[in-house]
Amino acid sequence: MSKKLKVLITGATGKSGSAAIDELLEMGNPVRAFVHSLDERSEKLAAKGVEVFAGDLHNFDEISVAMKGIDTAYFCFPVLVPGVLEATSYFAVAGKEAGLKGIVNMSQISARRDAKSHAAQDHWIGEQILNMTGIPITHLRPTFFDDWFLYIREGIKKDNKIVLPFGDGRWAPVDSGDLGRAVARIAAEPMTYAGEILKLYGPEEYNVYEMSEVLSSVLGRKIKYEPVNIERWAELDAERGADDHFLQHVTNVALDCMDGIFAGTNDTLGTIIGDKPTTLSEFFTTWKAAF
Ligand SMILES: NC(=O)c1ccc[n+]([C@@H]2O[C@H](COP(=O)([O-])OP(=O)(O)OC[C@H]3O[C@@H](n4cnc5c(N)ncnc54)[C@H](OP(=O)(O)O)[C@@H]3O)[C@@H](O)[C@H]2O)c1
Numbered sequence: 157m158s159k160k161l162k163v164l165i166t167g168a169t170g171k172s173g174s175a176a177i178d179e180l181l182e183m184g185n186p187v188r189a190f191v192h193s194l195d196e197r198s199e200k201l202a203a204k205g206v207e208v209f210a211g212d213l214h215n216f217d218e219i220s221v222a223m224k225g226i227d228t229a230y231f232c233f234p235v236l237v238p239g240v241l242e243a244t245s246y247f248a249v250a251g252k253e254a255g256l257k258g259i260v261n262m263s264q265i266s267a268r269r270d271a272k273s274h275a276a277q278d279h280w281i282g283e284q285i286l287n288m289t290g291i292p293i294t295h296l297r298p299t300f301f302d303d304w305f306l307y308i309r310e311g312i313k314k315d316n317k318i319v320l321p322f323g324d325g326r327w328a329p330v331d332s333g334d335l336g337r338a339v340a341r342i343a344a345e346p347m348t349y350a351g352e353i354l355k356l357y358g359p360e361e362y363n364v365y366e367m368s369e370v371l372s373s374v375l376g377r378k379i380k381y382e383p384v385n386i387e388r389w390a391e392l393d394a395e396r397g398a399d400d401h402f403l404q405h406v407t408n409v410a411l412d413c414m415d416g417i418f419a420g421t422n423d424t425l426g427t428i429i430g431d432k433p434t435t436l437s438e439f440f441t442t443w444k445a446a447f
Contacts, residue, residue, distance in 0.1 A: 163343045166190040167232030169197040175336020190222050213243035223254035228343045232262040238401045244282035252289045258346020259293045260339050266412045273408035292350035294342050299357050299418045302329045302439040312447045318368050318381045321389035325413035328357040328421040331434035338428040357421040359433045374440040
Protein backbone atom coordinates (compact mmCIF):
# COMPACT_ATOMS: atom_id res chain seq x y z
CA MET A 157 0.00 0.00 0.00
CA SER A 158 1.35 3.46 -0.90
CA LYS A 159 2.21 5.91 1.87
CA LYS A 160 -0.60 8.34 2.77
CA LEU A 161 0.15 11.93 1.84
CA LYS A 162 0.76 14.45 4.61
CA VAL A 163 -1.57 17.42 4.17
CA LEU A 164 -1.25 21.04 5.34
CA ILE A 165 -4.65 22.58 6.03
CA THR A 166 -4.88 26.38 6.26
CA GLY A 167 -8.06 27.98 7.57
CA ALA A 168 -7.85 25.00 9.89
CA THR A 169 -10.19 26.37 12.57
CA GLY A 170 -12.69 27.64 9.98
CA LYS A 171 -15.69 25.88 8.47
CA SER A 172 -14.26 23.99 5.46
CA GLY A 173 -10.77 23.58 6.96
CA SER A 174 -11.96 21.91 10.15
CA ALA A 175 -14.24 19.56 8.17
CA ALA A 176 -11.31 18.70 5.87
CA ILE A 177 -9.21 17.77 8.90
CA ASP A 178 -11.87 15.45 10.32
CA GLU A 179 -12.19 13.69 6.97
CA LEU A 180 -8.40 13.34 6.54
CA LEU A 181 -8.06 11.86 10.03
CA GLU A 182 -10.79 9.39 9.19
CA MET A 183 -8.93 8.52 5.97
CA GLY A 184 -5.71 7.97 7.92
CA ASN A 185 -3.75 10.86 6.38
CA PRO A 186 -1.35 12.75 8.62
CA VAL A 187 -2.35 16.42 8.95
CA ARG A 188 -0.61 19.65 9.90
CA ALA A 189 -3.11 22.37 10.81
CA PHE A 190 -2.05 25.95 10.10
CA VAL A 191 -3.98 27.97 12.69
CA HIS A 192 -4.18 31.73 13.00
CA SER A 193 -4.52 31.71 16.79
CA LEU A 194 -3.80 29.30 19.61
CA ASP A 195 -7.11 29.00 21.43
CA GLU A 196 -9.72 26.41 22.41
CA ARG A 197 -10.27 25.56 18.70
CA SER A 198 -6.58 24.73 18.15
CA GLU A 199 -6.54 22.81 21.45
CA LYS A 200 -9.40 20.65 20.13
CA LEU A 201 -7.35 19.91 16.99
CA ALA A 202 -4.31 18.97 19.04
CA ALA A 203 -6.50 16.70 21.19
CA LYS A 204 -7.49 14.84 18.01
CA GLY A 205 -3.82 14.13 17.29
CA VAL A 206 -3.35 16.87 14.71
CA GLU A 207 0.02 18.60 14.49
CA VAL A 208 -0.75 22.30 15.09
CA PHE A 209 1.32 25.10 13.56
CA ALA A 210 0.42 28.67 14.57
CA GLY A 211 1.11 31.33 11.95
CA ASP A 212 -0.17 34.10 9.75
CA LEU A 213 -0.80 33.61 6.02
CA HIS A 214 0.50 37.15 5.63
CA ASN A 215 3.91 36.03 6.91
CA PHE A 216 6.04 34.37 4.20
CA ASP A 217 8.57 32.89 6.64
CA GLU A 218 5.84 31.23 8.71
CA ILE A 219 4.03 29.63 5.77
CA SER A 220 7.41 28.51 4.38
CA VAL A 221 8.34 26.71 7.58
CA ALA A 222 4.85 25.21 7.80
CA MET A 223 5.27 23.62 4.33
CA LYS A 224 8.37 21.61 5.31
CA GLY A 225 7.74 17.86 5.04
CA ILE A 226 4.28 18.42 3.53
CA ASP A 227 2.99 16.58 0.41
CA THR A 228 -0.18 18.51 -0.46
CA ALA A 229 -1.90 21.61 0.91
CA TYR A 230 -5.27 23.38 1.12
CA PHE A 231 -5.29 27.14 0.64
CA CYS A 232 -8.19 28.87 2.38
CA PHE A 233 -8.27 32.56 3.21
CA PRO A 234 -11.31 34.28 4.77
CA VAL A 235 -13.39 36.46 2.45
CA LEU A 236 -14.02 38.92 5.29
CA VAL A 237 -10.36 39.96 5.43
CA PRO A 238 -8.45 41.95 2.76
CA GLY A 239 -5.09 40.65 1.52
CA VAL A 240 -5.93 37.37 -0.22
CA LEU A 241 -3.44 38.07 -3.04
CA GLU A 242 -0.48 38.63 -0.73
CA ALA A 243 -1.38 35.43 1.13
CA THR A 244 -1.82 33.51 -2.16
CA SER A 245 1.56 34.71 -3.48
CA TYR A 246 3.38 33.71 -0.29
CA PHE A 247 1.61 30.33 -0.32
CA ALA A 248 2.48 29.76 -4.02
CA VAL A 249 6.18 30.53 -3.60
CA ALA A 250 6.47 28.53 -0.37
CA GLY A 251 4.63 25.61 -1.98
CA LYS A 252 6.93 25.64 -5.01
CA GLU A 253 10.04 25.71 -2.80
CA ALA A 254 8.67 22.84 -0.73
CA GLY A 255 8.00 20.74 -3.87
CA LEU A 256 4.31 20.21 -3.13
CA LYS A 257 2.61 17.40 -5.08
CA GLY A 258 -0.75 19.13 -5.05
CA ILE A 259 -2.79 22.16 -3.94
CA VAL A 260 -6.50 22.55 -3.35
CA ASN A 261 -7.54 26.20 -3.60
CA MET A 262 -10.77 27.62 -2.17
CA SER A 263 -12.10 30.15 -4.65
CA GLN A 264 -15.74 31.02 -5.37
CA ILE A 265 -18.27 30.75 -8.18
CA SER A 266 -18.23 34.49 -8.85
CA ALA A 267 -14.43 34.48 -9.44
CA ARG A 268 -13.76 35.90 -12.87
CA ARG A 269 -11.52 38.40 -14.60
CA ASP A 270 -14.17 41.10 -14.83
CA ALA A 271 -15.87 40.53 -11.45
CA LYS A 272 -16.99 43.79 -9.84
CA SER A 273 -16.41 42.39 -6.33
CA HIS A 274 -12.75 43.01 -5.50
CA ALA A 275 -12.63 39.79 -3.46
CA ALA A 276 -14.11 37.75 -6.34
CA GLN A 277 -11.71 39.27 -8.87
CA ASP A 278 -8.82 38.64 -6.44
CA HIS A 279 -9.88 34.99 -6.19
CA TRP A 280 -9.57 34.78 -10.01
CA ILE A 281 -6.13 36.43 -9.96
CA GLY A 282 -5.14 34.11 -7.10
CA GLU A 283 -6.08 31.11 -9.28
CA GLN A 284 -3.74 32.44 -12.02
CA ILE A 285 -0.87 32.94 -9.52
CA LEU A 286 -1.24 29.38 -8.21
CA ASN A 287 -1.40 27.99 -11.78
CA MET A 288 1.99 29.59 -12.53
CA THR A 289 3.68 27.36 -9.92
CA GLY A 290 3.24 24.29 -12.13
CA ILE A 291 2.06 22.34 -9.07
CA PRO A 292 -1.02 20.15 -9.79
CA ILE A 293 -3.89 22.36 -8.59
CA THR A 294 -7.62 22.02 -8.15
CA HIS A 295 -9.63 25.22 -7.78
CA LEU A 296 -12.94 24.93 -5.94
CA ARG A 297 -15.61 27.42 -6.97
CA PRO A 298 -18.60 26.87 -4.69
CA THR A 299 -21.84 28.78 -4.70
CA PHE A 300 -23.09 30.45 -1.45
CA PHE A 301 -22.68 28.31 1.67
CA ASP A 302 -25.69 27.31 3.84
CA ASP A 303 -23.89 29.25 6.60
CA TRP A 304 -25.28 32.51 5.18
CA PHE A 305 -28.42 31.77 7.20
CA LEU A 306 -26.39 31.64 10.41
CA TYR A 307 -24.99 35.09 9.60
CA ILE A 308 -28.55 36.52 9.62
CA ARG A 309 -29.96 34.21 12.28
CA GLU A 310 -30.71 36.97 14.83
CA GLY A 311 -33.21 38.60 12.44
CA ILE A 312 -34.81 35.23 11.71
CA LYS A 313 -35.13 34.44 15.41
CA LYS A 314 -36.42 37.89 16.43
CA ASP A 315 -38.60 38.96 13.48
CA ASN A 316 -39.36 35.68 11.66
CA LYS A 317 -37.88 37.30 8.56
CA ILE A 318 -35.07 36.51 6.14
CA VAL A 319 -33.75 39.89 5.05
CA LEU A 320 -31.38 39.56 2.09
CA PRO A 321 -30.52 41.57 -1.03
CA PHE A 322 -30.86 38.67 -3.47
CA GLY A 323 -34.22 39.55 -5.08
CA ASP A 324 -35.42 36.54 -7.04
CA GLY A 325 -31.86 35.24 -7.57
CA ARG A 326 -31.41 31.48 -7.43
CA TRP A 327 -28.65 29.21 -6.10
CA ALA A 328 -28.20 25.73 -4.65
CA PRO A 329 -26.82 26.37 -1.13
CA VAL A 330 -23.79 24.21 -0.41
CA ASP A 331 -22.72 22.76 2.93
CA SER A 332 -19.27 23.90 4.11
CA GLY A 333 -18.77 20.52 5.82
CA ASP A 334 -19.32 18.74 2.49
CA LEU A 335 -16.81 21.12 0.90
CA GLY A 336 -14.28 20.23 3.59
CA ARG A 337 -14.79 16.54 2.83
CA ALA A 338 -14.15 17.30 -0.85
CA VAL A 339 -10.97 19.19 0.06
CA ALA A 340 -9.75 16.13 1.98
CA ARG A 341 -10.50 13.69 -0.85
CA ILE A 342 -8.69 15.83 -3.43
CA ALA A 343 -5.72 16.66 -1.18
CA ALA A 344 -5.25 12.93 -0.53
CA GLU A 345 -5.35 12.08 -4.28
CA PRO A 346 -4.19 15.32 -5.93
CA MET A 347 -4.03 14.04 -9.54
CA THR A 348 -7.73 13.08 -9.62
CA TYR A 349 -8.89 16.63 -10.37
CA ALA A 350 -5.52 18.28 -11.15
CA GLY A 351 -5.82 21.30 -13.43
CA GLU A 352 -9.60 21.52 -12.96
CA ILE A 353 -11.86 24.33 -11.87
CA LEU A 354 -14.73 22.65 -10.05
CA LYS A 355 -18.07 24.43 -9.73
CA LEU A 356 -19.57 23.03 -6.55
CA TYR A 357 -23.26 23.29 -5.66
CA GLY A 358 -25.66 21.97 -3.08
CA PRO A 359 -28.21 19.43 -4.31
CA GLU A 360 -31.25 21.75 -4.75
CA GLU A 361 -31.53 25.17 -6.35
CA TYR A 362 -34.01 27.70 -4.94
CA ASN A 363 -34.76 31.40 -4.75
CA VAL A 364 -34.97 32.86 -1.24
CA TYR A 365 -38.82 32.77 -1.26
CA GLU A 366 -38.53 28.98 -1.64
CA MET A 367 -35.72 28.78 0.94
CA SER A 368 -37.97 30.59 3.45
CA GLU A 369 -40.62 27.90 2.87
CA VAL A 370 -38.05 25.16 3.60
CA LEU A 371 -37.06 26.95 6.82
CA SER A 372 -40.73 27.51 7.84
CA SER A 373 -41.42 23.83 7.38
CA VAL A 374 -38.40 22.79 9.51
CA LEU A 375 -39.19 25.29 12.30
CA GLY A 376 -42.96 24.85 12.23
CA ARG A 377 -43.53 28.62 12.10
CA LYS A 378 -43.85 31.07 9.22
CA ILE A 379 -40.60 32.72 8.13
CA LYS A 380 -41.05 35.41 5.50
CA TYR A 381 -38.48 36.52 2.93
CA GLU A 382 -38.12 40.29 2.81
CA PRO A 383 -35.93 41.24 -0.15
CA VAL A 384 -34.14 44.55 0.33
CA ASN A 385 -32.26 46.70 -2.14
CA ILE A 386 -28.48 46.88 -2.07
CA GLU A 387 -28.44 50.28 -0.31
CA ARG A 388 -30.66 49.06 2.56
CA TRP A 389 -28.62 45.86 2.85
CA ALA A 390 -25.39 47.86 3.08
CA GLU A 391 -26.90 49.90 5.97
CA LEU A 392 -28.05 46.75 7.80
CA ASP A 393 -24.69 45.05 7.27
CA ALA A 394 -22.78 48.09 8.49
CA GLU A 395 -24.94 48.02 11.67
CA ARG A 396 -23.83 44.38 12.13
CA GLY A 397 -20.23 45.62 12.00
CA ALA A 398 -19.34 44.77 8.38
CA ASP A 399 -16.47 46.85 7.02
CA ASP A 400 -16.06 48.46 3.58
CA HIS A 401 -14.12 45.46 2.20
CA PHE A 402 -16.93 43.02 3.01
CA LEU A 403 -19.69 45.41 1.92
CA GLN A 404 -17.98 45.98 -1.44
CA HIS A 405 -17.90 42.21 -1.94
CA VAL A 406 -21.38 41.35 -0.74
CA THR A 407 -23.20 44.09 -2.58
CA ASN A 408 -21.54 43.08 -5.86
CA VAL A 409 -22.10 39.34 -5.46
CA ALA A 410 -25.74 40.10 -4.66
CA LEU A 411 -25.96 41.69 -8.13
CA ASP A 412 -24.14 38.65 -9.58
CA CYS A 413 -26.67 36.39 -7.89
CA MET A 414 -29.60 38.30 -9.42
CA ASP A 415 -27.80 38.07 -12.79
CA GLY A 416 -27.73 34.27 -12.55
CA ILE A 417 -23.99 33.79 -11.81
CA PHE A 418 -24.78 31.58 -8.78
CA ALA A 419 -27.57 29.54 -10.43
CA GLY A 420 -27.47 25.88 -11.33
CA THR A 421 -26.51 22.60 -9.76
CA ASN A 422 -24.55 19.47 -10.68
CA ASP A 423 -23.47 16.22 -9.04
CA THR A 424 -19.73 17.00 -8.83
CA LEU A 425 -19.68 17.41 -5.04
CA GLY A 426 -21.54 14.13 -4.46
CA THR A 427 -19.16 12.33 -6.84
CA ILE A 428 -16.09 13.63 -5.02
CA ILE A 429 -17.31 12.83 -1.50
CA GLY A 430 -19.01 9.57 -2.55
CA ASP A 431 -22.16 10.58 -0.69
CA LYS A 432 -25.37 12.57 -1.09
CA PRO A 433 -24.59 16.26 -0.37
CA THR A 434 -26.42 17.86 2.56
CA THR A 435 -29.78 19.39 1.68
CA LEU A 436 -30.88 22.82 2.92
CA SER A 437 -33.59 21.13 4.97
CA GLU A 438 -30.96 18.94 6.68
CA PHE A 439 -28.82 22.01 7.39
CA PHE A 440 -31.78 23.89 8.93
CA THR A 441 -32.67 20.81 10.99
CA THR A 442 -29.11 20.59 12.39
CA TRP A 443 -29.15 24.30 13.31
CA LYS A 444 -32.83 24.49 14.37
CA ALA A 445 -31.97 25.90 17.80
CA ALA A 446 -30.06 28.81 16.25
CA PHE A 447 -33.18 30.07 14.45
N1 LIG B 1 -19.33 31.82 2.64
C1 LIG B 1 -19.68 31.57 1.38
O1 LIG B 1 -20.87 31.59 1.01
C2 LIG B 1 -18.59 31.23 0.38
C3 LIG B 1 -18.97 30.85 -0.91
C4 LIG B 1 -17.97 30.51 -1.83
C5 LIG B 1 -16.64 30.56 -1.49
N2 LIG B 1 -16.30 30.97 -0.22
C6 LIG B 1 -14.86 31.08 0.12
O2 LIG B 1 -14.58 30.29 1.24
C7 LIG B 1 -13.40 30.82 1.88
C8 LIG B 1 -13.59 30.79 3.36
O3 LIG B 1 -13.74 29.44 3.75
P1 LIG B 1 -14.40 29.07 5.14
O4 LIG B 1 -15.74 29.76 5.24
O5 LIG B 1 -14.33 27.61 5.28
O6 LIG B 1 -13.39 29.77 6.14
P2 LIG B 1 -13.76 30.52 7.50
O7 LIG B 1 -14.76 29.71 8.27
O8 LIG B 1 -14.08 31.95 7.16
O9 LIG B 1 -12.39 30.44 8.28
C9 LIG B 1 -11.29 31.21 7.94
C10 LIG B 1 -10.09 30.67 8.67
O10 LIG B 1 -8.93 31.42 8.29
C11 LIG B 1 -8.22 31.79 9.49
N3 LIG B 1 -7.49 33.03 9.22
C12 LIG B 1 -7.96 34.28 9.18
N4 LIG B 1 -6.98 35.16 8.89
C13 LIG B 1 -5.83 34.44 8.79
C14 LIG B 1 -4.47 34.77 8.57
N5 LIG B 1 -4.09 36.03 8.34
N6 LIG B 1 -3.57 33.78 8.57
C15 LIG B 1 -3.94 32.48 8.79
N7 LIG B 1 -5.20 32.11 8.99
C16 LIG B 1 -6.16 33.07 9.00
C17 LIG B 1 -9.29 31.92 10.54
O11 LIG B 1 -8.72 31.83 11.83
P3 LIG B 1 -9.17 32.87 12.99
O12 LIG B 1 -10.66 32.68 13.16
O13 LIG B 1 -8.38 32.45 14.18
O14 LIG B 1 -8.83 34.25 12.47
C18 LIG B 1 -10.19 30.74 10.18
O15 LIG B 1 -9.68 29.55 10.70
C19 LIG B 1 -13.18 32.23 1.30
O16 LIG B 1 -12.10 32.19 0.43
C20 LIG B 1 -14.47 32.48 0.53
O17 LIG B 1 -14.30 33.33 -0.58
C21 LIG B 1 -17.22 31.29 0.72
